[in-house]
Amino acid sequence: MSKLLSRVVSPAGLFFIFVSLTQVSRGFYLAGQLEAPESFTWISPFAFLWVIGWWLLTDSRKRGIKLVYDMGLVLYIAWPLFMPYYLLKTRGAKGMLVIIGFVSTWIVALLVGVGLYLLLVPQSVWPAYLQ
Numbered sequence: 001m002s003k004l005l006s007r008v009v010s011p012a013g014l015f016f017i018f019v020s021l022t023q024v025s026r027g028f029y030l031a032g033q034l035e036a037p038e039s040f041t042w043i044s045p046f047a048f049l050w051v052i053g054w055w056l057l058t059d060s061r062k063r064g065i066k067l068v069y070d071m072g073l074v075l076y077i078a079w080p081l082f083m084p085y086y087l088l089k090t091r092g093a094k095g096m097l098v099i100i101g102f103v104s105t106w107i108v109a110l111l112v113g114v115g116l117y118l119l120l121v122p123q124s125v126w127p128a129y130l131q
Helices: 002-009 011-031 038-063 071-091 094-120
Strands: none
Touching (some): 038 071, 071 094
16 A cells, blocks of 8 residues: 555656646536636646656656756746657657656546536536537
């Protein structure tokens, strides 16, 4: 049990949990054409970058790779390009599995959020495009 807990509490595990929770929320709001709370809209992008940065810092230290001086700015501007490059550079072909896992988690969690909306909200309240 402690091995499972250490994997979940690791930066990579928390990253996938964070992505799952935020995407389920986004899917729910998207399906209902609802506006997300302002706090979610403001905090989510910064928390996402923080979790990516924490994972990247931990992973690079473990692998002995030096990062650029201002990694925060690099992640803020170019994380969609930098992260796949980093994963392929450090892991080779296995990096593609991490990328596919991330993209799959992103999409599946969004669809779960849409499904939750359809299951939990009465059909009479659905937006016109869903009826």
